[in-house]
Amino acid sequence: MTHRGGTADCILLGDVLPLDAANSQADAVAIADGRILFASRRDDVMQLRGNSTRIHDFGASTIIPGFNDTHAHSDSLGLKTIRPSLQGARSIKDVLDRIRALVAGTPQGEWVVTMPIGEPPYYWEADKSLAEGRLPDRHDLDSVAPDHPVYITSPSGFWGEPPCFMILNSLGLKLNGIDRTTKPRVDGVEILLDASGEPTGIIVERNYMRMAEPDLLPATPRFRLEDRIEGLRRSLPMYHEKGTTSVYEGHGCAPDVVASFRELWERKELSLRSGLVLSPAWLGTSEAEYAMRHWMPWARGQGFGDEMLKISGVFVGYGGNLQFNDLLRKNMGDIGWGGGLPNVNSPADYEEICMLAAKYDLRLHTLASDKLHEVVPILERVARHYPIGQRRWVIEHISKASPRDLQAIKAMGVAVTLIPAHYLWKVARPFADLDEQQLDLLSPAKALVELGVPVSAATDAVPNDPLFCMWTMIARKDRRTGRVMGPGGSVSNETALRLLTVNGSWLTFEEDRKGPLLPGYYADLAVLSGNPLTATTEGLLDISCTATMVGGRWVYGAPS
Template identity: 45%
Template sequence: MPRTLVLHNARIHTFHDAYPRAHAIAIVDGRVAAYDNAALTTATSNDQAQVIDLQGACVIPGINDAHAHMEREGLKTLRPSLAHARTVEDVLQVIREQARITPPGVYIVTMPVGTPPYFFGGAAQLAESRLPTRQELDAAAPEHPVYIPAPFGNWGKPPGTAALNSLALQRNGLTPASQPTCAGIEIGKDASGGLSGIIVERNTRPAVEFDLLPDIPRFGFAERLKGLRISQKMYHAKGTTSIYEGHGSAPETISIYRKLWEEGDLTMRTGLVVSPTWGNLPEAARAMRDWLAAARGRGLGDPSFRISGIHIAYGGDPLVACCARANLPDTGWSGFVEQAVTPSDFKALCLLAAEHDLRVNVIVSDKLHEILPVLLAVDKKFPLAGKRWVLQHIARARVEDLQALKALGVLITTIPTYFLWKGGAAYLDEADGGDSVVAHATMLELGLDLALATDNIPYDPFFTLWVAGARQERVTGQVIGSHQTLSADAALRAFTIAGARLTFDEHWKGPLAPGFAGDLAVLDRDPMTLSVNAWRDIQCTMTVVGGRIVHGTDST
């Protein structure tokens, strides 16, 4: 008997133009089979069907997070939290408790000080406005090296502050004469010129562990796999059924996804992009020619797991990239390999990628006007039509450049939380009021393929949905680009069905259409009927992937 799930007494937004609204839906063997009365007939004709009365809840297609960094979230749960700490003594109490249960000589590594998910303020959250001193940490854990890391810069805003005790400083070979290789790192000194145990990190993606702290424990394969299992459940709990990792995944990151997939436990439909480890053009040319055949074109995989294309950075710090490669397979919190690519090398790498049918993913930020000429040059030699190259993190952009992207046929992902809410201070004084920054309405008017993403800041898609509708900077509340706000319908389409094109899956995944994947989210409220400010408070009560409940009633 086919596996059947029937949901009824619901407000269903199918995003299938031929049947946009329904009150019941039947999913048979993982695919949408029927709506409304036909769905109910399916339920009564199959006594093995699982039938659930949703009591008026809202149903939408599953969220497809187009720049998810899903592997990170679960890792945060593997280290002791300091989120509750409001005094230095609160921090020290956690260290003492960890010292009690940790064998002598083994590191105590916590999460950063601050309130998740951003850790804004860091040590300023504590009454003393500082982290514990080296001597205070020594007293709390005299037989253990202790490390309180700075926040990962992409979560919040640099600078961040880390703290180490004397044993940790010693085991990492740090002395008052030590100097960082990478810029943006400051080793703290006390009044006598000795090490204070404080290290200040001003880089968005911290380099201090790669640069100065070789002895600090890294996340190993087993921990990353455990973290991914946790992450997957957390993302499902927000209604996410598919992810795309356009920033690229390092070899070890790909390995943990593959392990979960091989064990049959990967319930998140996953599209990965290769984050390459090469350090120069000759290495890149050999890798593209000899080792990346599986990532060419549409890539290889199945409906659950696919690898396609590569990420090529535009810019970056060469010293940070060098330090990061030297620490592989560890990638810290990022999950990808740091790159530093000059404009001339970027063009050369894009031409090489096009020659080998490797579609490029690139983070654009405010540099679209610099990257576009490269794409046009590549297109003249290797036409990009149908190749689905992906431009990500688009911030400030000219209309004529967006029009050119439409002509090239590239895909676009945006992260409104990053540029409008968290980093919106940089765009408060734009001459056009910010209408050229993350210009969602303009992109859609031009017919560009646009998919929304969370970037794991935070991983809740309904917070991102709210930012796309409200466009408010986090400190001032000022609206950036009032003409670029998205309606609930437009934002949800960009956050659900649009992302299928990133993995060449739009013929079977996205809308809740007959024959399409039975991937959906059940919400406690209908976004279409709410004010914009209420979008961020929406909760997902059930998530279904391929007709299987992965969050909510009867999930395991």
């Protein structure tokens, strides 16, 4: 490794893992003007010391390239702190005490809205989490809030696992027009009734996609743009304390989310390098072509932006519940906790939109989940006409896969981002009946790396800890049973770490300046309490981030 020369602004001492192609070893790294000068042996690096160079000795700690979370939902984590929490409530009485206190500080007639019942971040089995073995109903809530509409929100199925529950008091039901005759217009939603046929105030959501609220609750408060800006501001330190220096939101970002990032970027508050993909507010292929042709030229090709905020391409969803399109027509901006507009398309519409995206040079991102076998043939047909691999199209959120589909991905040259914790740990149950060979290809990091496919891994904010995600890729343990979900799919510590750090720069066309700790690259790094390459699988869970730097500036745990 050859250094750039010059004098260092600061020199960091510790166990340095540059994660370059040569797997270099180092025990010091020099930084100047927000870039890496040199990472090598301490004696060599110290030659770059000047009179004003700051020396930070991290002892036995390990210094690695900053984590690049390539499906982070970085806007939503802080958003979850905007509303009052019910965390720690163990009984209906505890819940009511919290509601009573909120009512006391809220003008009569105004909404009282809280976070869900259960323990964050997942809110597993909220209906069984309280001492009484049931959820509070509208009568319980009426007893402490007769003159305020109350709404206890539901977590998205993507946070935890359906069924999820939302609860309203009598005034809340009335303001939303819900009575004994009300019927949901979408599948997977149920209004619970009591013995006399009246609503109990509890609404059950069995969909992963949030559908009950836009269908049944037009009067409940929604997040404002100001909430989303503040939520993103609160999210930044939550990611930095995990060692994350970059995020890539390939799931698509709705207009208000893009506006939130732009606002913090303009104020120079955006300390997390952010790559965004657009989540389109269109319905149907004719609207899609109009938007691509007239409104999205700046998002074509490599996109537009600077070293802190880049926008490129468009997210297009495959399949899904087509009923959601009817809900979208009512309020295109109603995205709830999500960062993007749910994008629901029939296979035929999906293929047509893919062809349009290719025609207008908009790099496409798509979420495959368990439909990879349906998505791949469509993309292959697009690839016969357009160089989608050269344009760096991306398939995200792959669960199960076949060797044929993975070979096709390699042949097309498209990239993949994986969400290992979602399929291997959080919701492994639907895949329990797959045979061992199929399980080895569940969230198939190892197979993709061996094929040479550009692949990265991401947390999906479940949780937002890359070291936990790293553990998931190696251990592959179902949280319920402890079963190893395909031991043949386990990757090495090094592979897992690369997928979570240096590999993601390919998605933002920054592989020549972001990722490994090489001369001239961004000085984005994390200081860890232990070495993730030598840690045992379970030992990874004991490692924590103690400091994080972005562009040569400490954003978390700044040393004195």
